[in-house]
Amino acid sequence: MRLTVIGCAGSVAGPDNPASSYVLEADADGRAWRLLLELGSGSVGPLQAVVDPTELDGVLISHGHPDHCADLASLSVLFRYGPTQGTDLPPLPLWGPEGIDERVRQVEGATDDAGLEPFAWRAMAPGETRELGPFTITAARAWHPVPALAYRIEGPAEVGGRATLVFTGDTDLSDEVVEVAAGADLLLAEAGWAHRDINPPGIHLTGRQAGELARRAGVNRLVVTHVPSWVDPAPTLAQARAEHPDAQLATRGVIFTV
Numbered sequence: 045m046r047l048t049v050i051g052c053a054g055s056v057a058g059p060d061n062p063a064s065s066y067v068l069e070a071d072a073d074g075r076a077w078r079l080l081l082e083l084g085s086g087s088v089g090p091l092q093a094v095v096d097p098t099e100l101d102g103v104l105i106s107h108g109h110p111d112h113c114a115d116l117a118s119l120s121v122l123f124r125y126g127p128t129q130g131t132d133l134p135p136l137p138l139w140g141p142e143g144i145d146e147r148v149r150q151v152e153g154a155t156d157d158a159g160l161e162p163f164a165w166r167a168m169a170p171g172e173t174r175e176l177g178p179f180t181i182t183a184a185r186a187w188h189p190v191p192a193l194a195y196r197i198e199g200p201a202e203v204g205g206r207a208t209l210v211f212t213g214d215t216d217l218s219d220e221v222v223e224v225a226a227g228a229d230l231l232l233a234e235a236g237w238a239h240r241d242i243n244p245p246g247i248h249l250t251g252r253q254a255g256e257l258a259r260r261a262g263v264n265r266l267v268v269t270h271v272p273s274w275v276d277p278a279p280t281l282a283q284a285r286a287e288h289p290d291a292q293l294a295t296r297g298v299i300f301t302v
C-alpha cells in the first residue's frame with residue numbers, strides 16, 4: 045500500500061498545507077485501488093494534482109469536523125458539474141460515523157439526497173469490519189467531542205503478503221484506540237495538542253501520547269500528523285520519539301509505503 049499525504053495540517057488548513065486528507069493506494073486484480081481517507085478543508089484542490097477523483101474507489105471519513113470532511117461538498121459539486129457531468133460513473137462509497145451525510149448536506153445547503161451525489165453513504169459503527177476491493181477496514185470508537193472513528197486498514201503489502209495501516213482520526217488516548225492499533229505496520233497518529241499545552245480530556249493527543257499509543261500498541265512505524273500550522277512540529281516529534289524512537293512526521297506530498 046502507498047499512502048500519499050494530500051494535506052496534514054491540524055484543525056484548519058495552513059498557509060501551505062491543507063487540512064487532513066490522504067490517498068491510500070494498493071495494487072490488486074491487475075489494477076490500482078484508491079481509497080480516500082478524509083477530505084478536510086482546502087484538500088479538494090491538491091487532491092486533483094495527485095489522483096483523478098473519478099478513479100477513487102471509496103471515501104473513508106473519521107468524523108464530522110471541517111478539517112476532516114468539509115471538502116466533501118466540493119467533491120460532490122466537482123462530480124455533478126465538472127468534466128464528468130452526464131457520464132455514468134458508479135456511486136462512490138462514502139463511509140464514516142453517523143451524521144457525515146447530514147454534514148455534507150449542510151455545507152451544500154441541500155435539502156435532499158441530490159446534494160449527496162455521487163456518494164453512496166453508509167454509516168459505519170465501532171467494531172464493524174467491511175471489505176472494499178483489496179482493503180479490509182475495521183472501525184473503532186475514537187475519544188473526541190463528536191462521533192468519531194479510528195480505522196484499521198489491512199491490504200496488500202508493497203513487499204508481498206498483507207500489511208496493516210491504522211489511522212487514529214482525532215482522538216484522546218483510550219484503550220479502544222490502543223486495541224485497534226495493535227501490531228500495525230504503520231500507525232498514522234494525530235498530535236493535535238501542542239507540547240506545551242495543559243489539555244482538556246477527550247479531544248486530541250500530544251506528541252508524547254501519540255508515541256505512547258505506538259509503544260503500547262506495539263506498532264512497527266509511527267507517523268505523526270495533524271499538527272496545527274501554528275505549532276512548531278519539532279518538539280511534538282521529539283516527544284513522540286521519546287516513546288517511539290523512529291517516529292516520523294507527515295508532511296504534504298510525502299508518500300509512505302506500507
Ligand SMILES: [Zn+2]
Nearest residue numbers: 055109111214
Ligand atoms: Zn481534526
Ligand SMILES: [Zn+2]
Nearest residue numbers: 107109188214
Ligand atoms: Zn476533530
